[in-house]
Amino acid sequence: MVRFKRLYDLSIHKDVSVGAMYALGWGEEGDAWGWRRRLFAWEEELVVEIRSLLANVVLQDAEIDVWLWRPNVDDGYTVHGVYQMLMRQEMHNHDVASEAPWHKNVPLKVSICAWRLLRNRWPTKDNLVLRGVITSASQLCVTGCGQNENIDHLIIHCPVFGNTLRPGLVYFL
Amino acid sequence: MSYGGRLILLKFVLSSLYVYALSFFRAPAGIISSLESILINFFWGGGEDHRKIAWVDWNSICMSKEVGGLGVRRLQEFNIALLGKWCWRCLVDREGLWFKVLSSRYGEHRGRLREGGTTGSIWWREIVNIQNGIGVEGGS
Numbered sequence: 001m002v003r004f005k006r007l008y009d010l011s012i013h014k015d016v017s018v019g020a021m022y023a024l025g026w027g028e029e030g031d032a033w034g035w036r037r038r039l040f041a042w043e044e045e046l047v048v049e050i051r052s053l054l055a056n057v058v059l060q061d062a063e064i065d066v067w068l069w070r071p072n073v074d075d076g077y078t079v080h081g082v083y084q085m086l087m088r089q090e091m092h093n094h095d096v097a098s099e100a101p102w103h104k105n106v107p108l109k110v111s112i113c114a115w116r117l118l119r120n121r122w123p124t125k126d127n128l129v130l131r132g133v134i135t136s137a138s139q140l141c142v143t144g145c146g147q148n149e150n151i152d153h154l155i156i157h158c159p160v161f162g163n164t165l166r167p168g169l170v171y172f173l
Numbered sequence: 174m175s176y177g178g179r180l181i182l183l184k185f186v187l188s189s190l191y192v193y194a195l196s197f198f199r200a201p202a203g204i205i206s207s208l209e210s211i212l213i214n215f216f217w218g219g220g221e222d223h224r225k226i227a228w229v230d231w232n233s234i235c236m237s238k239e240v241g242g243l244g245v246r247r248l249q250e251f252n253i254a255l256l257g258k259w260c261w262r263c264l265v266d267r268e269g270l271w272f273k274v275l276s277s278r279y280g281e282h283r284g285r286l287r288e289g290g291t292t293g294s295i296w297w298r299e300i301v302n303i304q305n306g307i308g309v310e311g312g313s
Binding site: 083102107109123 | 175176177178180181226228229232233235236237238240241243246247250251253254255257258261264265283309
């Protein structure tokens, strides 16, 4: 349409449907090509081009026109499908995090706990310091091992908690 | 209530309360953000008079589970998808009384309802905007 805008501007059949244009005939001497004035040479070239594009197009008389929703031709427009489409556009602006451990045999609250763990969003002391809940002076691990409490320390490196939590976490990680 | 319980309540009860309103009207950005702020506060365990830390940002929560979110519906996108259904029904569902009303109010031109310009009702102007992709990120 954009490509042949000039021809459309000059056409005397602006309100005619595609079906009616086909009936008029869009071959070389077809009546579909009616112009408001004589065409310039370069416009004639456009006509040749559009005719060659249309040469193989055959319309079925028995078929009635239907609207197609191009993103999903089979189902047409569904609210769910369009929402997914809009969110896919949105998704490109985000880091895609690792897949969280959703499993139907695990209680949802446990899955959410693991989901937060994978994103390092447990209320560990270093996270609490970042958010201004506690001061940085009090972020030592409570076991007295002398290190700051953060997620790696808590579940892996800490001599007390690491050994306790690791067997349970193996399931998720 | 646990996080799991609150998530279920959030996804299937709280997010459904406003479906009817959103299927008809374009919610202003301010309304959307105050609704979302209530939902966020609820999810993280806050109450009417106190807030809790929101550990994960809302946009991530609204991503689908496959890409690391919790699959909560985003209001703005859902609103557009619901309103877009009207544009679609204007094309394919032309038998209904509602379509006849619109058709006699705005008229038809080449098989489509006329946009009506500034004479249209607020509702119809919103639908026309959605149809033309105005205010819809990424086009129609």
